[in-house]
Amino acid sequence: MERLPWMTGATAQASLLVSNWMLFAYVGLAVALAVWGLILFASVRWRRRETSTTRLPPQFRNNFALEIAWTVLPLALVCVLFVYTYRAEAGVEALVPAPAVTVAVNGYRWGWTFAYRGGPTVHGSFANLPELVLPLGETTRIVLTSSDVNHSFWIPAFLFKRDAIPGRSSAFDVDPATTGSYIGHCAEFCGYDHALMGFRVKVVAPADFGRWLKSPPT
Amino acid sequence: MSAQAALRPAAPRADLLSWLTTTDHKRIGILYLTTSLFYFGVAGLLAVAIRTQLSRPANTFVDAHTYAQLFTLHGTAMIFLFVAPFALGLANFLLPLQIGAPDMAFPRLNATSYWLFLFGGLIVFSGAATNEGAAANGWTSYAPLSEIKISTGLGQDLWIVGVFLVSVATILTAINFVTTVFVYRAPGMTMWRIPIFTWEMVATSLLIFMAFPALAADLLLLFVDRHLGGHAFDPAGGGSPILYQHLFWFFGHPEVYVMILPYFGVISEIIPVFSRKPIFGYTGLVLAAFAIAGLSMGVWAHHMFTTGAVDDPFFSFMSFLIAVPTGVKFFNWIGTMWRGSISFATPMLFSLGFLLNFLLGGITGVMVASPPIDFQAHQSYFIVAHMHYVLGGGSLFAIFAALFFWWPKMFGRKLNEGLGKLCFWLLFIGFNVTFLPMHVMGLEGMPRRVFTYPDTGHLALLNAIATAGSYVMVAGVLVFVWNVVVSAFDREPVGPDPWHANSLEWATSSPPPEYNFDRLPPIRSERPVFDARHPELKPDATQ
Numbered sequence: 001m002e003r004l005p006w007m008t009g010a011t012a013q014a015s016l017l018v019s020n021w022m023l024f025a026y027v028g029l030a031v032a033l034a035v036w037g038l039i040l041f042a043s044v045r046w047r048r049r050e051t052s053t054t055r056l057p058p059q060f061r062n063n064f065a066l067e068i069a070w071t072v073l074p075l076a077l078v079c080v081l082f083v084y085t086y087r088a089e090a091g092v093e094a095l096v097p098a099p100a101v102t103v104a105v106n107g108y109r110w111g112w113t114f115a116y117r118g119g120p121t122v123h124g125s126f127a128n129l130p131e132l133v134l135p136l137g138e139t140t141r142i143v144l145t146s147s148d149v150n151h152s153f154w155i156p157a158f159l160f161k162r163d164a165i166p167g168r169s170s171a172f173d174v175d176p177a178t179t180g181s182y183i184g185h186c187a188e189f190c191g192y193d194h195a196l197m198g199f200r201v202k203v204v205a206p207a208d209f210g211r212w213l214k215s216p217p218t
Numbered sequence: 219m220s221a222q223a224a225l226r227p228a229a230p231r232a233d234l235l236s237w238l239t240t241t242d243h244k245r246i247g248i249l250y251l252t253t254s255l256f257y258f259g260v261a262g263l264l265a266v267a268i269r270t271q272l273s274r275p276a277n278t279f280v281d282a283h284t285y286a287q288l289f290t291l292h293g294t295a296m297i298f299l300f301v302a303p304f305a306l307g308l309a310n311f312l313l314p315l316q317i318g319a320p321d322m323a324f325p326r327l328n329a330t331s332y333w334l335f336l337f338g339g340l341i342v343f344s345g346a347a348t349n350e351g352a353a354a355n356g357w358t359s360y361a362p363l364s365e366i367k368i369s370t371g372l373g374q375d376l377w378i379v380g381v382f383l384v385s386v387a388t389i390l391t392a393i394n395f396v397t398t399v400f401v402y403r404a405p406g407m408t409m410w411r412i413p414i415f416t417w418e419m420v421a422t423s424l425l426i427f428m429a430f431p432a433l434a435a436d437l438l439l440l441f442v443d444r445h446l447g448g449h450a451f452d453p454a455g456g457g458s459p460i461l462y463q464h465l466f467w468f469f470g471h472p473e474v475y476v477m478i479l480p481y482f483g484v485i486s487e488i489i490p491v492f493s494r495k496p497i498f499g500y501t502g503l504v505l506a507a508f509a510i511a512g513l514s515m516g517v518w519a520h521h522m523f524t525t526g527a528v529d530d531p532f533f534s535f536m537s538f539l540i541a542v543p544t545g546v547k548f549f550n551w552i553g554t555m556w557r558g559s560i561s562f563a564t565p566m567l568f569s570l571g572f573l574l575n576f577l578l579g580g581i582t583g584v585m586v587a588s589p590p591i592d593f594q595a596h597q598s599y600f601i602v603a604h605m606h607y608v609l610g611g612g613s614l615f616a617i618f619a620a621l622f623f624w625w626p627k628m629f630g631r632k633l634n635e636g637l638g639k640l641c642f643w644l645l646f647i648g649f650n651v652t653f654l655p656m657h658v659m660g661l662e663g664m665p666r667r668v669f670t671y672p673d674t675g676h677l678a679l680l681n682a683i684a685t686a687g688s689y690v691m692v693a694g695v696l697v698f699v700w701n702v703v704v705s706a707f708d709r710e711p712v713g714p715d716p717w718h719a720n721s722l723e724w725a726t727s728s729p730p731p732e733y734n735f736d737r738l739p740p741i742r743s744e745r746p747v748f749d750a751r752h753p754e755l756k757p758d759a760t761q
Contacts, residue, residue, distance in 0.1 A: 020590040028581040035548060039573050042555040046493075047562070057559045059758065061496045070549040071542060078538040078584070085588040086531050092590055109368075149363040150459055152524060152597055156663030159594040163525045165460065166362060167453025170526040183674070187524075187597040187665045189356050190363060192282040195668035 010157045010182060010203065012175035013092045017159040020088040027081065092160070095173055099141035101209075103132065107144075107151030107164035107186065110193040120216040124199065131200040132184070133216075134176050135209035145169045152188035155201055161187050176203040241325035242732055243314050246332050248628060250307025253336050254300045260343070261295035262695060264288050266688060269652070273685035275673040285669035286354035287373075291343065293357030294377065297477065298384050299339040301613045305480030306331075306391050308620055309419045311628065313395060315723035316413045318404025318741065320733050323397040331387040331394070338383030345373030353377030356667060358470070359440070361451030361462040366444040375444065382437045385430045388476075392423035392430075404722075406741030413721040413744060414497060417504045418483030421511040422476050428515055429472035436465035460527050467518035475514045477609060479507055481616035482547055485569050488623050489554050490745075491719045492566035496758060498553030499546075500744060506543035506550075513540045523589040524596045530589040537587035544580055548573070563717070564638030568619035571646045575611025579604055582657070597667075600660025606653045618645065618698070625705075626712040630728045634708070637701040644694030651687030655680040720745030 009018040046057070102117040114122040114132050124130025134140050144153055146164040154161035157180075162170055186197035204212065237245060268288050271279040280288065310328065314321055322328045345352035350371030355364045364374055399412065399420055440462070442448035449455025451462045482503075490497045497503065517537045519528035551573060560566070582604040586592045595601055618641070626632045662675040671677055715724040724747045726735050739750040742757035749757045 017590045017593065020588060021594070024585045024588055024591060028585055032577055032581050035552075035577055036574060038552050039555075039570065039577075042552055042558075043560060043562075043570060046555065046558050046560050048494075048559045050559075055559070056494055056752070057557055059496055059755065060557075061498050061500070061553075061758070063499075063553075066553075067499050067502050067546070067549075071546055074542045074545040075539075078541055081584070081588070082531075082535050082538055085534060085590060088588075088590040089530060089534075092593070149368060150360055154597075154663075154665065156594070156598075156661075161524050161593055161596060165525060165527075167457075167459065168527065172526075183663065183672075185663065185665050189286075189360075189597075189667040191368065192286055192354075195282065195665075195670050 008157065009159050010176060010178050010180065011160075012177050013173070014157075014159045015177070016088045016091045020085060021159070023084055024081065027077070093172065095141070095171060096139050099173060100138040101135060101140040103140060103142055105132075105142055105144045105153055105164070107146040107153065107190075107197075109148050109191055110186075110197040112153075112186075112197070112199045114199075116213065119213045122216065126193075126196045129198050129200050131202055133209060133212050134174065134201065134203050135206045136176050136179050136203050138206060138209075139173050139175050141171055141173055143169055143171045149190050150188045151186045151190050151197070153184065154187040155182055155184040157182040157201075163188055179203045179205065239329075241321075241329050243310050243322045243325065243328060244628075244730065244732075244734075246328050247307050247309075247311030249332055250303055250310055250335070253332075253339070254304040254307055257295045257299035257339055258304075259695075261292050261300060262692070264292040264295070266692060268292060269685040269688040271669060272671070272681050274682060275678050276670050280669070282669045283351065283354065286356075286667075287346065287352045289667055290353050290356055290359075290377075291346070294342055294353070294381065295339070296609070297357055297473070298381055299335075299342070301477045301609055301617070302388065302473070303335055303384075304617055305419075305422070305477070306335075306388065308484070308624070309395060309415075309480065310391070312624070312723055313398055313416055313419060314402065315627075315726065315730060315734055316416045316721050317399060317402060317407050318722050318735065318738050319398060319402035320735070322394050323402055324394050327390055328394050331391040334383045334387035334390070338380045338387060340380070341376050341383065342380030344380075345371075345376040348372040348376070358466060360459070360466075361440060361443065362453070362459055364440060364444075365452055367452075375441070378437050378441050378444075382434060385434050385437070388426055389430050389434075392426035395419050395423045404738055404741060406746075407722075410501075411741060411744045411746075413483075414486035414500065414503050414507075415480070415483030415721075418479045418486070418507050421507040422479045425472045425476050425479070425511050425514065429469045429476065432465050433469035433473075436462060436469065439465070460522075460525060463522050463525065464518070467521045470521065471518040472511075472514045474608070475510055477613055479510065481572070481613045481620075482507065484616045484620045484623075485551060485572055486547075487719075487721065488565045488569045488619055489551050491623075491717050492563060492569075493555045493558030493560050494718075495554055495558040496720075496745065496748075497550065498556070499550045502546055503550050506546040509543035509546075510540055513543070517587075520587055520592070523592045534587055534589055538584060541580065541584050548577065563622075564633070564635055564642060565619045565623035565717075567639060567642045568615050568622065571642060572612055572615040572619065575607055575615060575646075575649065579607030579612055582607065595660055597665055598660035599656045599664045599666055602666050603653050603656035603660065606656070610653065611649055614649075615645070618642070621698075623717065624723075626716050627723055627728050627730070630711050631705055631708050632712055632716060633701050633705045637697055637704065641694050641697040641701060644690055644697060648687050648690030648692075648694055652684045652691060653687070655683050655687075659684075715747060715751075718751065720748045722746055725750070 104115040106113045112130050122130050144164045146166045151164040152161050182201040184199040271277050352373040439450040443450050449457040451457045519533040520537045522528045523530050586595045659680050712728050714727050725739050739746050
């Protein structure tokens with residue numbers, strides 16, 4: 001059963017991502033409601049009631065203290081948000097010295113190969129999508145590249161993607177936190193069949209992973 | 219015939235040849251506006267085809283090849299041929315009038331810009347008539363996908379040439395705007411008295427100077443790669459795909475502000491008129507415009523967080539900072555409405571729609587400027603929602619506000635108010651029904667630029683809702699077209715100043731004569747027409 005990738009987050013890294021998402025969503029919603037409220041309040045409270053074409057409301061403008069306040073307060077707010085976002089990113093992008101598993105992921109038009117270091121290489125097709133098998137609770141290093149154009153390796157349930165770029169290799173770690181099956185997509189437009197360039201992710205218990213590594217189903 | 223009447227030039231010719239050869243900034247402005255609205259119509263039809271294909275999972279309305287051309291031409295036309303050029307056309311019409319000048323500084327250069335723009339756009343679309351079809355790599359045309367090894371068709375070359383011509387036209391127009399504003403202002407029109415719209419066009423022009431040459435260079439390098447044996451972006455020859463993105467977004471992010479600063483200007487002109495108050499913080503708005511322009515030159519790599527090849531925290535912080543001057547603008551607009559006398563004529567309705575929609579686009583903009591959020595949102599429908607709230611809910615609503623507001627100045631007749639309000643509500647409801655669900659689609663894992671998607675989660679329902687919303691938007695645009703037709707038969711001319719407005723364009727007849735002004739009122743503040751209408755009040759000048 002495919003899981004919905006709504007703000008759950010199925011890796012240790014994803015819990016950092018979720019709390020960052022939630023912080024921004026709540027702050028953003030609060031700011032939006034406050035400013036929408038001011039706009040709608042002003043529109044209703046000071047709507048034109050009289051029909052006179054000449055009467056003017058008070059012609060005031062400029063308030064230095066107010067203008068400083070509505071510059072400095074948002075500045076302080078984004079500085080605080082930056083501190084949180086900086087910490088979350090550092091945690092998500094941190095690489096451990098010795099990952100338990102290393103998988104070389106290659107994107108191509110239109111599919112993926114998953115080459116396990118000291119293990120099998122998984123291929124697939126549109127009808128039979130390649131499956132990335134990961135051990136629960138252990139660190140897997142994904143080393144990503146592409147053999148033709150830019151692709152992007154996206155697992156929505158992990159709240160994470162990284163671009164696969166030809167001529168470059170890029171690494172990140174995942175620590176799956178729950179067993180289950182997830183879907184992955186290419187997220188960077190790479191030609192006509194970009195939409196079909198999916199893959200599967202299956203997180204299994206470490207013992208099952210060991211068995212799979214020795215004799216992967218072909 | 220009196221002596222004064224005898225001195226007036228003959229009425230301008232109105233035949234086709236006179237329009238084709240015109241160097242009058244107002245006619246060039248109207249040509250620009252008409253052409254950009256034509257491209258809007260085409261790009262809108264492409265959008266309807268896109269939404270129809272996505273109305274249900276595994277739909278077969280169009281195939282993958284056609285779909286890629288649809289979203290490429292939709293994005294290219296909306297960005298390069300509509301939202302940005304509409305602002306240039308509006309400024310062409312308004313800038314000389316707002317500063318009390320008889321024309322632009324370089325009228326023939328101005329005409330050159332228009333024709334480059336028109337044919338640049340047609341060249342992009344002409345790709346659709348080639349064997350392999352039009353360009354199909356998105357409006358960003360990332361290399362190496364757009365290299366000759368993969369994109370073998372002529373459509374990609376026509377796209378490069380067309381967009382290159384449009385970018386040259388844009389640079390030439392920016393030179394014209396800056397020169398005109400700096401050199402051609404009327405006596406009394408100091409820099410601190412020019413209308414906010416004119417200020418925003420100065421900031422926009424400076425951004426164009428810095429950004430568009432990078433685009434032109436990127437396109438030239440791509441062309442050299444494709445046909446002259448270059449390897450700038452080809453990793454097999456030692457080139458760098460990342461370089462293409464750097465050059466593209468060094469242009470591409472300032473371009474976002476090229477497409478929004480002019481419309482901040484439009485809103486800043488309209489809200490004071492319909493609130494019957496001066497703009498709250500004139501200096502603050504001008505400084506905010508230049509702060510946004512300056513910061514926007516240092517945020518380009520926030521489009522590249524997921525490459526793992528850029529300094530994410532630097533570009534993230536610079537992007538967050540843009541929220542501050544943008545907030546200053548919002549507070550100034552609200553401050554202008556505060557304790558005013560607000561009427562809800564169509565231009566004001568669209569301006570309020572702009573405020574409500576753009577705010578959401580701005581807030582999701584701060585969200586995706588946070589790399590940990592962007593890792594999920596990037597290239598998903600969340601981004602599609604975000605940028606449509608900025609460019610559709612923001613710029614497009616300001617475009618309609620501008621059309622309704624300046625229509626009487628351009629053509630001497632108002633558009634119908636009842637139909638205008640119907641148009642607003644259809645677009646406002648249709649827009650939000652279309653794009654609000656896209657945030658959730660992105661979070662549910664739907665990538666952008668896909669011609670099909672699996673029937674998982676709520677994707678089928680959300681896409682069906684979005685498609686229904688897009689049809690409501692079409693109805694809104696059709697009501698606008700009907701309004702133009704109906705209003706053409708309205709024989710009741712408006713005076714010089716039907717809205718009781720502020721800036722100098724309202725001091726001359728509607729439409730203005732070829733040379734713009736018979737006489738200018740004294741310019742003692744940034745709202746000379748208001749001062750002339752209210753001699754009992756002392757002019758309230760910033761400086």
